[in-house]
Amino acid sequence: MLKSPVVLSCIVLLCLCNHTFANEKDRVKLQLKWNTQFQFAGYYAALEKGFYAEQNIDLTILQPNFIKSTADSVLDGEAEFGVADSSLVLSRLNNKKVVVLAAIFQHSPAMLLTKKADNIFGPFELAGKNVARRPVESDAAVTAMLEVEHVNLSNINEVYYTRDDLGLLSDNVDAMTVYSTDQPFLYHELGIATHLINPLNYGIDFYGDMLFTSETLLRENPDVAMRFKAASIKGWRYAFDHTEEVIDWLKNKYGAAKSIEHLRFEAKATKEMVLPDLVEIGSFNPDRFERIANIYIGQNSELEGRELTGIDYRFHTNSVISALWVKWIIIIAAVLAALLVLFIFLSKRLRTLVNERTKALQRTKLDLQHYVDIVNKNIIISTVNIDNYIIDVSQAFLDISKYSRDELIGQHHSIIRHPDMAATIYEKMWETIHSGISWKGELKCLAKDGSAFWVDVVMEPDHDEHGNVIGCTSIRHDISDKKRIEKLSETDHLTGLFNRAKIDTFFNLEMQKFHRYKQHVSVVMCDVDNFKTVNDMYGHQLGDNVLIEVARVLSSNIREVDIVGRWGGEEFMIICPSQDIEGAMALAEKLRMCIAASEFPELGKVTASFGVTTSKIDEDETRESIVKRADEALYIAKQLGRDRVIHC
Known part of the structure; x- marks a missing residue:
């Protein structure tokens, strides 16, 4: 027969805690989108190192199902979690209840690959070419790039995408969609020089691989989702810190088909997409989902008005917190009940325990001071x-x-x-x-x-x-x-100037002012002369150095209110608010002379041509009409011998 209230209270507390926590491991499946390779290293690392087991999770990794998308596999109950790219945004727009838990790849590795020998270095050179592209839901970044650059898709010959990594060697394929982390290695190994046309260089920045689940699972088992996410991110950190160890597992234990050197190449390229040293692994910005959704809507007007709400797991945080509170209320109630019994017992022995309690209070005071110190430091x-x-x-x-x-x-x-x-x-x-x-x-x-x-x-x-x-x-x-990342998203990674998307934003604002207040807005288009020759003769690294120096000259010699950005390739645009044609011409001539006077290592002198125009007050002016006139002026400057300023 139990006589001590202390023993009784401890037994009650232990039973309640065991009932709450002593559950069997949660058995879940993860559906991959492709075969075993370093693209999924974080999940294998978390499995191999026991990070899922630490979270009381028993994981089975499923190889890809090429018959249906990973989103459909998860929603059909074949797996609890999946890995997919920004096509999840399209799935959500199509009323499929997928929820993103973490964005692992901060940039999409999906790009167009061409052979350097074919001289296809940008979207404009795809006209009349044979292009092997993935389905639209997984190739939206490339499609968006073509549309932003005003490339007429009807002028491109789309050929069947066979998943052949060496499809570019076929006579009927001039360009193909690839992952920059994967296929370029095969061509390099064969000694074939290639070029990647990256949508990021044209202002299109999609997320790559993201960890997701279904809205049903997040609502019914929120703690499982959060524990699985935490273990997965821990696995990715381990994978980047122990690359060679993880590559050995992938090759010799999990049957990766790629060679060791290929996996090393993929590991390095994957790190450039994940940016673990710059961005917290798994973080994402809901506003970026909205921009991706707008691109999908631009490609399919039937999606107009569809809701994206709920794709962010944090939208469902209230239900997650509520589920967790239910468990904690049970625990707290058990603790309070046990403490009540304990207090009744201890009150009878208070006189004999005064000294002991005094020491306990002193320890509590020290602990409290410790917590205050932690707050003070952090x-x-x-x-x-x-x-x-x-x-x-x-x-x-x-x-x-x-x-x-x-x-x-x-x-x-x-x-x-x-x-x-x-x-x-x-x-x-x-x-x-x-x-x-x-x-x-x-x-x-x-x-x-x-x-x-x-x-x-x-x-x-x-x-x-x-x-x-x-x-x-x-x-x-x-x-x-966070602010540095926001700045990165709106700047050109090579020159440090504003990218195409940010220039468009500024241009729209200036056009609103123009239509409201009838204030002139002038545009200067600048194009580096003979830039293709520079790349062909001296290589792309020297070509990049030329673009960087030209960008520095331009940004150093404009007014404070002027806006300069990289328009694409070797073209730059300067927006001049409240500036008439005479002022814009004077600015362009000044910039032309500054570039011509600059010294470029290994090249000596470089020149640039300029096209200038300004808004017309009495006409139904649009941004497109202004850019068109500036382009025409730039074209004339090129035709007349380059290194000159022409206005239209």
Whole structure:
């Protein structure tokens, strides 16, 4: 017979915990989209190293089913999880309830491959050529690139895609869709020089492989989905940190058909798509899904008005939290019940346990101080008085701002204000705080050494005992990496200028101003003369160096309000707001002379031709009509001998 309440309470707690946690392992299947290779290394690494087992998951990896898509396999219940590319966005638009858990490939490796000997280096040169392309749902990035570059698809001869990795050697194939992480190795091994036409260079940036599940599984077993995601991402980290070990498993244990050298090539190329050193593995931006959806809608007007809501697993977070809370409420209730029994027992022995309890309180105090120290080191916190003078900061605040405590205490909060942030933002912020309302937003701040950092801020008013606002406390989250990634998404990776998509955004804004206020907007098109000859004679690396230097000259010699970007290939565009034709011509002539005066290593001199035009107030002007005139002017400049400025 049990006589001790302590023993009884412990048994109750143990039984309840065992009932909650002692379940059998969750048996799940993962459907791959292709045969075993480094493209799926993270999942094999997580399986081999026991990361799924740590999460109480028993995983079976399924080889590809080429009869149906991985999305359909998961939705039909043949697997709980799958790997697919941005075609998941199309599936969601078609009312298929797929949910993305993690974007492993930050860029799509799907590109067009050509032989260098055929001199097909861009979309415009595909006219009249035989192109072997994948189905539209997995080839949307290439299709979008062709449409953005205004390539008439009817002028391209599409041939049947046979999944033959060496299909480009066929006499009736001039270009074919490949994965940049895979097939180029085979041609390099054969000594055949190839060229990749990358949609990213034309402003088309799709996600590649993504881990997904069904909306049903996420709703019914949210903890399984979250545990599977965590183990998979851990596996990808291991795969990139132990590449040779993982390659050995893939080849000798899991039957990868590729050679060791081929798998090494794929591992290196895959890392360039995943960007594990720049982006947190698995992260994704919902706004980017919207841009991908708009491209699919542009290809199929029947998708107009379809909902993309729900493709992000975080949309279902409430149901996930609710399911977890049910379990924790049971545990907490059990703990409280056990503690109640324990308290009754201990109250009878209080006199004899005073010393012991005192020591326990001292330990608790030390633990609490330990937690305070952790917050101080890792949470960016500051407190200011009603006049916005700093009265306290955390160590994390000192670390990110690079100031010492003595340098900040007593200083006005504007000491970290970055000049890029408009004064009106701060005026509105303090007005909100002083009215007793919290403020949230993103701020660009200035560190002591002049460097900038971005933070996501929550500011809460501090009150005295009478409810009067006496200052505020701010908690910040460092989002500098997020901002850098956003900048990468809108810039050309080679020249650092704005990419085609961002230039289009600026152009649309200027056209709205033009139609509303009738202010001129001028356009200057610049094309490097004889650039193909440079590539053919000196190689693409030297050609890239020419583009980088030309971009530097252009960006260094325009007005502050002007916008310059890479239009495509060796072409650049400069948008000149509120500028008439005379001013635009003068700018173009200045840029022409600057380029001609520049020294290019190994080449000496390089010239460029310019086409200039401006909006016409009295005509029904469009962006397309302006670009067309600038192109015509540039064409005339080329025909007249290059290295000159022509306007239309």
